[in-house]
Amino acid sequence: MKVEQTKLEGVVIITPRVFGDHRGWFTETFNKEKFMENGIDIDFVQDNHSLSSQKGTLRGIHFQKEPKAQTKLVRCTRGKILDVAVDLRKNSPTYKEWVAVELTAENHKQLLVPKGFGHGFLALTENVEVQYKVDEVYSPDHDRSIKFNDPEIGIEWPDIKPVLSEKDEKAPLLKDSDVDF
Template identity: 65%
Template sequence: MEIKETPLQGVVIIEPKVFGDHRGWFMETYSEVKFKEAGINLVFVQDNHSFSATKGTLRGLHYQLSPKAQSKLVRCTKGAIYDVAVDIRKGSPTYGQWFGIELSAENKKQLLVPKGFAHGFMTLTEEAEVQYKVDELYAPECDRGIMWNDPVIGIKWPMNIQPVLSEKDKDAPILQEADNNFVYGDK
């Protein structure tokens, strides 16, 4: 398992080692020991699995407020997505900046999105499935979002289309107006 830094501190790409032969392949998607060796000390408490039927579906940008904030370990197990993390920690040197990467069933990459970051993805294929581990249970009272096309953040989504959105995501505020209690340096 190879762990690669991104321009956003704490957001990392995880590339599992894939062992294949004439029968197919095997990979380790998570190892507490290897994560701890890399300085990632998370205890995952819930696994989530989403299915999007239509290419161009956009889910996000989502996060949960503290004290129910979630770190997420995201992977795409069918099809492909463009996965995005946005730094929303007030006072951070990268506040409002984003990082995006293609995750797919084919490339088997994963993205770790820590607390203090909003997360979202756009499906690049029909019938995309996304699975992710979280280190805090879902808390609807802390569930928040930011507008997927906030012009100040300026995410360059890979498809220049009007995405398929939920009502919740259509009505999300811009970052400047979002309910947000993350402060850079807080644990």
């Protein structure tokens, strides 16, 4: 397993070892012991799996407020996405900064998005499947989103017309949100 630190402290790219032969391949996407050896100590409690049928589907920027904030371990198991993490911790030296990583079914990369960060992704192909683990169960009362194109954050999305949910269309700007990190 290879762990790469991004410019945002705690947001890491994890590339598991892949073993392949004439039959296909095998990889461990999560191994608590190996994660702990790399300084990642998280107790995941829920797995999620989504399908984005249309290229250009944009989900995010999502997070859960305290006390139900979530750490996410995200991977793309079909197709290709641009996965984005945004630092929403007001006292952080990287507040409002973001990183973007291309996750694909072929590159097996995963993005670890800690509590205190917003998360979103853009489907770069049709029929994208994304799976992610979280360390806190979904809580509708704590679920929040921020406008994907908030100029205060300035995420550089590819030039694709986004397909948005009603929730994401109506998401507030960061300055109008009740983010509490």
